[in-house]
């Protein structure tokens with residue numbers, strides 16, 4: 027098995043708006059590099075990257091895919107990612123373990139929402155990048171228009187290193203502005219620079235030389251003297267500028283026709299950094315961050331960046347080695363869990379194909395099956411020198427649905443399947459909503475949850491339906507009330523007797539429930555008081571308005587009577603419950619609804635639309651804080667109005683917005699809305 031030094035590895039993530047052609051490009055790259063012998067198409071569901079049934083069915087990528095190949099003496103671990111925003115967790119994981127990115131832009135559509143988002147992610151991650159203008163063969167493809175757009179939106183660092191030869195139907199190849207050679211067709215043949223393009227090529231070449239001279243002290247003098255740098259100097263200068271983010275090369279081609287791919291591979295090889303050039307961030311303890319040097323001759327440090335649940339092999343753990351090496355059939359230390367992890371056979375993944383390897387060294391990426399302790403975000407290391415590498419941060423789930431198993435058998439397997447799903451996807455969370463008894467699955471959007479339920483059926487054989495979660499309404503009283511209830515029965519032998527007086531006081535919002543006894547003189551014997559409390563506690567679970575739990579009430583038992591023979595705990599429980607229900611009815615009960623704090627982040631220009639929409643949702647806008655070009659709107663809004671806000675926000679902003687919610691407090695539901703809810707609950711009962 028071939029081993030690669032740190033300098034001879036590139037970990038590279040493909041990023042773009044959905045549909046710009048990442049998966050097609052990854053296939054063309056593998057094909058051009060000779061890693062695959064057949065060029066599959068996304069539209070036939072036949073690519074190396076999109077192999078999962080959900081991906082084949084939808085013809086979009088849903089998961090990150092590892093696509094390693096060799097180019098010249100270098101191993102390139104290409105990672106294809108989904109462009110659809112519901113699956114951004116995969117993007118974040120892939121970015122965390124990459125040293126470079128290719129941002130794919132469609133030559134006709136240009137910059138789209140996803141392009142802006144991916145650009146921002148690479149900025150946050152400080153990731154050197156190339157831009158590949160794809161689909162040059164398409165109608166409306168216009169290289170120069172897109173380049174202008176890139177420079178306006180992302181800055182003058184975006185620098186064309188190639189020009190297209192022809193466009194749309196007539197797109198034939200590219201001119202390389204660094205080597206000043208031109209390449210036609212697929213596989214690429216070197217050709218003359220078309221004379222019609224020569225002036226344009228010279229002018230763009232000068233721009234490249236100027237841009238490199240500006241960022242490279244060694245070249246600026248030469249440039250000012252009017253001397254042309256050597257090819258080596260130019261490439262070296264470009265490499266420094268790309269690695270430090272001062273130049274973002276813009277390349278061009280067509281994934282579908284495999285045009286421009288060889289030049290793209292050369293650019294990756296020449297300009298993007300190897301793992302050696304990136305420090306590794308570790309956390310020694312919680313507040314101190316320091317970096318360690320990437321090295322293959324050091325103790326092991328490998329970050330687990332993804333876990334997938336496979337019905338056949340079980341759990342598959344994806345890791346990136348930062349220092350040292352990891353061996354098949356060895357033992358490593360998991361610092362986060364404080365335990366030894368047994369490592370079985372290591373594999374390299376290409377799409378769904380697993381190739382066994384005996385060792386993986388620093389810089390490389392692999393997978394191992396059936397780890398027992400380890401989860402996404404953990405570091406595998408040596409016990410002698412434990413380290414924790416900072417993991418990627420995943421977005422919080424914002425969209426929730428209630429999971430209803432279809433059959434009894436589905437119900438039995440539901441818990442295990444849900445916990446494995448959320449283990450595999452850190453952007454999925456499961457919890458049980460105590461107030462409604464529903465199992466709630468939360469994720470990043472409707473499609474995300476839909477795909478999760480398909481996976482549940484396919485991988486674990488569990489059938490479920492998703493429904494909008496019920497709102498956990500509550501009930502309370504608005505005025506004090508006193509109530510008496512006597513439970514008395516004479517049946518055959520000895521009878522039943524329990525008799526209580528309750529005092530109900532409304533409490534302020536958020537107080538919860540209290541119970542007290544002020545019984546004096548033994549009108550109810552002390553040993554029966556807990557039974558009264560039990561009766562009260564059971565009865566408050568279903569209020570008298572719409573059977574929602576009762577809150578913010580203080581219940582005091584202050585009097586009653588008993589019978590020396592007929593009284594029992596059960597009788598006082600029944601009396602307690604009966605008195606409570608009477609008291610609630612007399613206390614002018616109302617329905618309370620949960621109010622959430624919502625924080626919506628949107629580009630400035632959507633502010634009016636977002637506020638308008640929030641107003642139709644009974645929201646109280648509390649603040650607007652511009653943060654650069656983004657506006658952060660804070661509001662309080664009833665949960666009932668924002669159960670599907672992820673979908674509304676996406677359609678108002680075409681996916682440019684994001685939001686977070688958390689619970690604030692309960693508040694009275696406006697009467698006309700409460701009446702509807704009460705009527706619906708009554709209809710359901712009967």
Ligand SMILES: Nc1nc2c(ncn2[C@@H]2O[C@H](COP(=O)(O)OP(=O)(O)O)[C@@H](O)[C@H]2O)c(=O)[nH]1
Pocket residue numbers: 042043044045046047048049050051068069085086087109160161162163164279280281282283
């Ligand atoms: N005309 C043309 N279509 C392309 C090209 N690359 C990709 N496509 C098409 O664009 C669509 C989306 O491609 P895909 O690779 O799945 O995009 P992804 O979402 O970025 O992975 C598919 O229908 C592809 O066939 C290209 O170079 N030219």
Ligand SMILES: [Mg+2]
Pocket residue numbers: 048049050086087107108109
């Ligand atoms: Mg794709």
